[in-house]
Amino acid sequence: MIKRSIYFFVLLLFSAETQAQNFSEVSNEIGVDYIYPGNDFQMAGGGLMVIDVNNDGWEDFYQCGGVFPSKLWLNNKGTFSDATHEYGLDLLEGYFIQGAIGADYNNDGFQDFVIVNFGSGLGMGDKKSPVLLKNINGKSFELISLENLVPPEDYASASWGDFNNDGHVDLYLLNYVASMGVLQDSTGKEIGYLPICFENRLLLNQKGEKFIECAEEYGLNDGGCGLASSFTDIDNDGDLDLLLLNDFGEWTGEGNKFYRNDYPLKSFSDLSDSSGFNQKMYGMSIGPGDYDLDGDIDYYITNIGRNYLFEFSDNRFIDVAKKLNLDESFVYDSVRSTSWSGLFFDLEFDGDLDLFISQGNIATLIPKTTILDSNKFFLNEGRNFKDVSNSSGIADVLSHRGTIIFDYDHDGDLDIISSVVKLPWGAYAGREQKIKVYRNDTKAANWVGIKLVGKGKLCRDAFGAKILVEQNGIRHMKEVDAGTGHASQSTRILYFGLGKDSKLQKATVFWLDGRTTELSNLKKNRVYEVTSKGKVRQVDW
Amino acid sequence: MKKALLISTILLFNFVLLAQKNESVSSEIKDDCLLVHRQWLEEAYILTKNTVGFTAPVSGRAYSYLAIGMYESTVEITPELQSIHSQLDGYDRNTWNDNELDYRLVANSVDYELIQYLYRAMPQSNRERVVSIVDSIENKYAKDCSKKVRKNSIAYGKKLAIEILEWSKKDGGDTGFRNNFPEEFEPPYCPSCWIKTVPGYLPSLLPYWGENKQMLKESNVTTDSCVVFEFSEDSSSFMYHEAMRVLENSKLKDPEYEIIAEYWDDGAGYSGTPTGHFFTIANQIAGQQNLKLDQAMELYVKLGVAVNEAFIAAFRLKYKYNFIRPITYIHRLIDSKFNTRIASPPFPEFPSGHSFQSGAATEIMKSIFGDSLTIVDSTNIDRVDIDGTPRTFSSFTEMSEEVSISRLYGGIHFLKSLDESLKYGRKIGKYVATELKCRK
Numbered sequence: 001m002i003k004r005s006i007y008f009f010v011l012l013l014f015s016a017e018t019q020a021q022n023f024s025e026v027s028n029e030i031g032v033d034y035i036y037p038g039n040d041f042q043m044a045g046g047g048l049m050v051i052d053v054n055n056d057g058w059e060d061f062y063q064c065g066g067v068f069p070s071k072l073w074l075n076n077k078g079t080f081s082d083a084t085h086e087y088g089l090d091l092l093e094g095y096f097i098q099g100a101i102g103a104d105y106n107n108d109g110f111q112d113f114v115i116v117n118f119g120s121g122l123g124m125g126d127k128k129s130p131v132l133l134k135n136i137n138g139k140s141f142e143l144i145s146l147e148n149l150v151p152p153e154d155y156a157s158a159s160w161g162d163f164n165n166d167g168h169v170d171l172y173l174l175n176y177v178a179s180m181g182v183l184q185d186s187t188g189k190e191i192g193y194l195p196i197c198f199e200n201r202l203l204l205n206q207k208g209e210k211f212i213e214c215a216e217e218y219g220l221n222d223g224g225c226g227l228a229s230s231f232t233d234i235d236n237d238g239d240l241d242l243l244l245l246n247d248f249g250e251w252t253g254e255g256n257k258f259y260r261n262d263y264p265l266k267s268f269s270d271l272s273d274s275s276g277f278n279q280k281m282y283g284m285s286i287g288p289g290d291y292d293l294d295g296d297i298d299y300y301i302t303n304i305g306r307n308y309l310f311e312f313s314d315n316r317f318i319d320v321a322k323k324l325n326l327d328e329s330f331v332y333d334s335v336r337s338t339s340w341s342g343l344f345f346d347l348e349f350d351g352d353l354d355l356f357i358s359q360g361n362i363a364t365l366i367p368k369t370t371i372l373d374s375n376k377f378f379l380n381e382g383r384n385f386k387d388v389s390n391s392s393g394i395a396d397v398l399s400h401r402g403t404i405i406f407d408y409d410h411d412g413d414l415d416i417i418s419s420v421v422k423l424p425w426g427a428y429a430g431r432e433q434k435i436k437v438y439r440n441d442t443k444a445a446n447w448v449g450i451k452l453v454g455k456g457k458l459c460r461d462a463f464g465a466k467i468l469v470e471q472n473g474i475r476h477m478k479e480v481d482a483g484t485g486h487a488s489q490s491t492r493i494l495y496f497g498l499g500k501d502s503k504l505q506k507a508t509v510f511w512l513d514g515r516t517t518e519l520s521n522l523k524k525n526r527v528y529e530v531t532s533k534g535k536v537r538q539v540d541w
Numbered sequence: 542m543k544k545a546l547l548i549s550t551i552l553l554f555n556f557v558l559l560a561q562k563n564e565s566v567s568s569e570i571k572d573d574c575l576l577v578h579r580q581w582l583e584e585a586y587i588l589t590k591n592t593v594g595f596t597a598p599v600s601g602r603a604y605s606y607l608a609i610g611m612y613e614s615t616v617e618i619t620p621e622l623q624s625i626h627s628q629l630d631g632y633d634r635n636t637w638n639d640n641e642l643d644y645r646l647v648a649n650s651v652d653y654e655l656i657q658y659l660y661r662a663m664p665q666s667n668r669e670r671v672v673s674i675v676d677s678i679e680n681k682y683a684k685d686c687s688k689k690v691r692k693n694s695i696a697y698g699k700k701l702a703i704e705i706l707e708w709s710k711k712d713g714g715d716t717g718f719r720n721n722f723p724e725e726f727e728p729p730y731c732p733s734c735w736i737k738t739v740p741g742y743l744p745s746l747l748p749y750w751g752e753n754k755q756m757l758k759e760s761n762v763t764t765d766s767c768v769v770f771e772f773s774e775d776s777s778s779f780m781y782h783e784a785m786r787v788l789e790n791s792k793l794k795d796p797e798y799e800i801i802a803e804y805w806d807d808g809a810g811y812s813g814t815p816t817g818h819f820f821t822i823a824n825q826i827a828g829q830q831n832l833k834l835d836q837a838m839e840l841y842v843k844l845g846v847a848v849n850e851a852f853i854a855a856f857r858l859k860y861k862y863n864f865i866r867p868i869t870y871i872h873r874l875i876d877s878k879f880n881t882r883i884a885s886p887p888f889p890e891f892p893s894g895h896s897f898q899s900g901a902a903t904e905i906m907k908s909i910f911g912d913s914l915t916i917v918d919s920t921n922i923d924r925v926d927i928d929g930t931p932r933t934f935s936s937f938t939e940m941s942e943e944v945s946i947s948r949l950y951g952g953i954h955f956l957k958s959l960d961e962s963l964k965y966g967r968k969i970g971k972y973v974a975t976e977l978k979c980r981k
Contacts (some may be wrong), residue, residue: 035591035664035666037590037810037811037926038810038811038926039741039808039809039810039811067926068811068925068926069926071923093925093926094925094926120880122797137787175935178878179739179872179877179878179879179880180739181872181877182736182738182739182869184730184736184739186734187730188730188731188736189730190737191738194877196878197879222550422810423593423596424593424594424721424722424743424809424810425593425717425720425721425722426593426662426720426722428593429592429593429594429662429718429719430593430661430662430663430664430665431664432664432666433592433593433664495551531645
């Protein structure tokens with residue numbers, strides 16, 4: 001009898017422990033058994049991109065391989081196979097690929113994408129300009145070089161967005177370090193960096209047929225070391241503004257930037273200083289999310305050292321990261337943490353946003369960082385975030401980079417894929433430095449997914465369109481993902497957690513042309529496609 | 542007393558009989574032994590790529606002990622060769638055969654034991670692969686012998702390997718893979734001194750490696766007179782002229798420079814490192830030339846020892862001179878926008894490790910094959926991150942010269958350093974080729 005009691009007690013303990021873990025790492029199980037073959041400095045980006053290449057409703061993903069081959073992983077209903085060759089993407093071998101960001105730039109219903117690459121020939125990789133990959137009927141990709149528009153420089157990330165509201169999505173290319181010097185004191189000791197950076201580029205889409213480079217004309221030829229950006233309608237005036245993060249800000253003097261779109265004028269106004277979005281830091285990624293459910297978008301900004309969580313109010317960015325213990329400044333003492341992708345999503349579909357941060361050491365001259373820097377996960381518990389990293393199943397001590405969030409197995413919750421680059425540190429001895437697929441094992445509550453499609457004078461991707469959900473008195477705003485996380489892009493389906501509710505009570509779509517679409521009583525656990533013409537249909541799931 | 546004498550006589554008689562029997566092992570068995578060794582060498586290449594911390598010197602060391610183990614494991618069935626244990630500083634071989642053995646299983650056992658220790662930081666997936674290899678080779682040959690012979694062969698191999706590993710632990714490099722970048726090391730600061738460089742800003746790699754014990758006691762003497770050229774910031778100086786050569790080469794558009802620089806870069810973490818590259822070449826030649834076991838063993842062991850000696854000597858001198866990399870000098874004095882074609886490694890410039898290593902390795906090959914063999918190197922044929930098209934050379938000398946000059950093309954070495962380094966690398970190779978006596 002006693003033995004039996006002990007047995008059940010142990011079983012209960014085991015069950016409690018099992019339930020406590022939110023994620024299981026399943027990369028081998030689902031066929032993504034990829035180990036990055038190089039070292040960190042060959043792959044500064046490590047971007048990932050969710051893309052449904054064949055419109056079968058099972059989102060695939062693209063993995064950027066640095067100087068080594070990048071991979072298209074095709075989703076076969078929850079498991080993946082390498083379809084790089086099948087889709088003609090092995091033609092990208094030789095490119096030093098940092099990130100990939102998708103958009104249907106010609107509005108033909110198939111998702112295209114751009115790769116951003118280090119093309120200056122620094123150290124490794126070929127001297128090549130970024131390339132547009134045009135999706136040919138969901139069966140293959142055609143390579144369209146941008147060499148006639150932009151020179152082969154070191155592009156680190158990109159953002160899509162129809163900033164001139166002409167119905168065709170435009171492209172902002174972030175340019176990184178042209179040359180890097182070392183600042184020494186009088187004794188010769190290295191005390192800082194002396195980076196010189198290339199200017200960013202802006203490509204204006206001409207009806208999906210060609211592009212024109214116009215960064216200088218629009219005042220967006222920023223000369224900082226650009227590493228992350230986002231077109232987002234911050235001031236809710238119906239045009240896309242731009243948030244830009246610069247790396248090495250402390251050394252270049254170029255801080256982060258908030259460029260307000262002056263549409264219909266052909267200009268952006270630099271409001272970085274007046275708005276308080278001018279930190280001179282090591283900007284890594286932007287993660288939007290209405291974390292406080294007040295009906296507007298907030299932005300999580302990652303860094304080497306202190307991260308920021310900005311609310312936007314009265315034309316000012318107000319940092320609340322420290323107040324919420326989300327700043328992640330140090331791993332210990334004065335040793336700074338290195339955060340790459342900080343992304344909000346609803347882990348258990350209880351209606352609020354939780355936060356995942358990919359962490360990963362990089363061989364830095366300064367500041368002092370550590371290899372013992374593990375991923376972080378914070379559960380949103382009302383007004384507080386609870387650090388559940390150690391019990392969540394994601395706290396790997398590896399060098400993580402880009403991250404994507406999507407429901408790859410259609411089991412009704414959102415999963416995480418995080419790229420890992422290989423570092424030569426002895427502390428990693430014996431560890432599998434491989435890509436991580438964290439399957440969400442939480443018993444998630446009810447949800448609704450909404451995919452927006454622009455028609456007529458709106459770009460098909462509907463980047464910048466927002467949905468405001470009102471559920472039991474709570475207001476939750478989301479915007480379509482046109483590139484978030486570090487050189488990455490997650491699902492474009494907007495998921496809303498319903499908790500125990502069986503219906504989404506009310507949702508309003510705000511299109512960039514000023515029109516709205518009202519939705520109500522959407523049934524739980526389904527994905528809907530909503531067009532700007534007001535057509536709503538349930539998507540096979 | 543008489544009884545003791547009788548027993549000794551019987552034992553000696555048995556030993557002589559056994560020795561004769563071992564020496565008369567069939568050529569098929571010997572060929573199989575060579576196949577076993579070659580399979581493990583191919584595995585070592587994969588492990589060198591995948592195991593954290595296997596930088597060039599660390600890999601050179603691992604290959605050298607592996608090659609010695611291979612050699613000693615089958616020396617008893619190659620009557621042309623003698624054990625080299627007494628020539629290697631501190632290696633005292635006490636394990637000798639007094640049983641009937643299957644030497645294919647001995648070879649497999651020695652190679653496995655050495656690999657699983659030397660590459661003990663390998664990821665789990667590689668560990669599983671290594672275990673599957675040792676099992677499959679064992680099962681393949683075990684059916685040809687009794688259970689007792691199988692057991693004795695594996696045990697003998699293990700004992701031999703352990704003896705080599707115990708010896709290896711005393712050289713100073715046993716945990717090098719874990720401590721490539723010792724935190725306590727502070728590089729000196731001076732105008733001519735090396736500092737961290739783009740793109741990785743990695744700290745000093747293996748600053749104490751030069752203190753490791755060399756395998757041949759007098760190896761260091763060969764490089765005692767290797768001296769760096771004079772540093773100067775004067776634009777009319779030889780140093781400045783050398784820097785200008787690097788800068789001017791970097792501006793040349795011919796893609797061949799980049800192809801050659803990348804081909805021989807052999808960086809840690811994504812290649813077999815220079816040692817893995819040269820062992821692969823040796824393996825290719827062994828196959829093409831249909832080398833017999835004794836010939837291949839001599840090639841591998843001399844290559845292993847020479848490469849290890851070369852890296853120890855190179856790193857001893859690197860941290861003696863702490864010489865500045867071209868990128869630092871050029872950024873500081875000539876052109877702040879200069880970029881190299883390949884990444885500058887995280888350690889001082891002089892001498893060139895690649896030139897030392899390739900000079901030493903090719904001298905070993907020349908001592909065995911002469912210098913008129915055509916070499917087609919297909920080591921990188923499967924790599925897609927670089928142009929891995931096989932490269933052909935009409936001699937080992939030509940090959941070593943390309944390896945050396947590739948570092949100028951890469952933008953990471955001065956030409957004068959390369960010329961000097963290649964010269965001294967060859968001295969090391971000649972020394973090992975002459976002094977390490979394998980043949981009876």
